[in-house]
Amino acid sequence: MTSTDDDLAFLPLGGTGEIGMNLNLYRCNGHWLAVDCGLGFGGPEHPEVDVMVPDPVFIAERRDKLLGLVITHAHEDHLGAVAWLWRQLRCPVYATPFTAAVLRRKLHEAGLLGEVPLHVVAPGGSIELGPYQIQFIAVAHSVPEAQALAITTPYGVVMHSGDWKIDPDPVVGPVTDEATLKRYGDAGILAMVCDSTNALVEGHSGSEAEVRRALPALMRNLSGRIAVTCFASNVARVESIALAAKAVGRHVAIAGRSLRNIEAAARECGYLADVPPFLNEDAASDIPDDNLLLILSGSQGEARSAMSRVAADSHPRIALGEGDTVIFSSRVIPGNERAINTVQDNLARRGVHLMTDNDHMVHVSGHPARDELRQIYALVRPTFAVPVHGEWRHLAAHAGLAKDAGATPLMLEDGDILRLAPGTPRIIDSAPVGRLAVDGNRLVPMTGGVLAARRRMMFNGIVIGSLVVDETGRIRGAAQISAPGLFDPEDPETARMIAEFTSSVADLPAPLRRDDVALAESARASLRRAVGRRMQKRPLVDVHLMRIAS
Structure with a gap:
């Protein structure tokens, strides 16, 4: 990992190359700033989970240098993971009144309300955290008090758009503050980190x-x-x-x-x-x-x-x-x-x-279509454009539009560490990224054994054998096999598998049958072979072994 105390860098841990789970980091002279901390949903790609959050291990290991977490607005993909991940971050949290009100309810449910230092910032207000001067800028979106962030550093200003659109009549809340965006643009913007959700959609998002x-x-x-x-x-x-x-x-x-x-x-x-x-x-x-x-x-x-x-x-x-x-x-x-x-x-x-919106005017998007993206580039005029908040096709379409607008696009994905200054911006290193599944009241690695077993059970099923043996390893009573979703208990095939399973275990050498660990492993292998001969699937196989006195 490249380390320096003299640079400005941007690192997305979630939300770039994907939609959802936004977790963005800035590093300035060794000090870190987090922007948003959201969740995502499992969907068809991950039917074994309902909710996922980004793995914060990289910044959790550096939390002594983490100055704060700023939330741009009150959508789940931007604040929904705070209650799950804050114990690993242990930093102050900054949000506007409505966003803070939504977050408080989540923190209360998680038992964290009195523990998290939550600071309320007025819409359009500003805060200073170490080398970062952060100006909140009102933007229209499909939730009240959405804010873009003008992040001023010793190396220049980064405009972090959050989620936004240009709506002449948003009904609730103010219009996007184009005057402030232009004022920052007139003064000079080093880079704009900007929403790409609707970068493939021509025209305007609607009002x-x-x-x-x-x-x-x-x-x-x-x-x-x-x-x-x-x-x-x-x-x-x-x-x-x-x-x-x-x-x-x-x-x-x-x-x-x-x-x-x-x-x-x-x-x-x-x-x-x-x-x-x-x-x-x-x-x-x-x-x-x-x-x-x-x-x-x-x-x-x-x-x-x-x-x-x-x-x-x-x-x-x-x-x-x-x-x-x-x-x-x-x-x-x-x-x-x-x-x-x-x-x-x-x-x-x-x-x-x-x-539905296919037939009636019942919905407009909260994200900018291409005409609005062109409009914000005309206002902000950044030297560099960093497309985020989208899958790769969205990022690529956004990059092409930014280039046409006169900005140099910088493409990256979750885990890429982009040094913005000094010198020519480039990806200098990578950070570990991953996803954690919200499983009841705990977090489980998506790549761990628990969810791998769950995926296997979902698609291939599970077979459980039960054995009672005496001190010498002789089987007492009848062995049992349970295979829900694969075989019915009254299926003749089940009886044949039980017979083969019982015979295989009974034929094991006597010393092996007296060792619980060795017997259980051998019994699993026997059951796996018995199932494999009758099916084209490889279900998860386990054996419950109970030893009793003779």
Whole structure:
């Protein structure tokens, strides 16, 4: 690992070359600054896990030099891992009021609320951490108080965009502060580290105000129950849905923990002031169907979300059926297609009418399309462009656009250490990167034995043999084999495997049968051979051995 106390470097540990799990590091004269700490979801590539976080081992080993963690906004892929990883970082955390309100609830659930030094920074405010002077700059996005960061160092200014768009009427919160961006651009920007999510999308992302105008007209002639699902953190969208409900004479109830938490954080910070408190799930049952609108979590088909349970008719309090309408006021995040299709199929099977952004103005993206990227490059005019927050095709498209705008693009992936100054920027080294799975209340390495075994069980199954032997190693009673998902207990093949397994163990040499470790390993090998002769798969095989007195 190259080490220096006299440079400015950028290192993404997550979120570059992928979407989600954003964890970015800056090093200036030996001092480190972290920007964002988010999570990602397993999806089809990792069906064995629901939630993943970036492995922070590199910066955890240097936490004595870590000055702070700055959160740009309150989306899960930017703050969702803080409660999981802070114990390894042990640094102050800085966020705007709304972001801090969301984070406090997560820290409370993790038992960390009184432990994490959480500092609230006003939108557009500034902080100084060692060699870093950090100016927060308001940007429009699909969550309140999103902030870009102008990071001034002895080597120059880095503009860290966070997630953003240029929206002339974002409905909630201010427009993107183009004047401040231009002011920094006029003074000179060394590099811009910038969002690439929609770098393949031509045109403009659209305005949140367009959705607000469209929703009442869509709802006005609908009968039965209306349910809308959207990203819980999109407070502007939630407010637009509630105002549309009011315009068409419907009461609003919400279902889903994420929605309730966001509502509480939003009202705490003065948002949703023009919207009455939402009804809970129990109160919704007292409202006539034609006068009820439900806002449900689960726009991405999350298995345990309110929308998924309603679609499967397994929600304890909410049901939808023939004559009802569900509006998906969200986009499909790549990787979630199958889960969303399953939810929509389940709803359609129940006679529910579906509305999506394919057919109606029910969603606009919170990320910049290519026209907006061109606009920010015209304002900031960085010498170097560092595309982040996207898969490689997004980064490459962003790099081409940046080059056309006059910036020199610098392509990198998670783990690349990019020295920005002094001298010509270049990748000088790499840091260890990886993913940790959130498994209940613990973190498990994605590459470790626990998840490897789980993947093998998912695709190839598991076979467990049980033996009771006496002190000499003779089998007592009948051996048992359990192979859920592979063989039924009454399958004749199971009986034949048990017989072969029993015979193989009985034929082992007497000294080996008196040693527990050797006997268990030999029994596993015998069972593995018995299964292998009958199947084309290689399931996980284990043996439970119990020794009793003669």
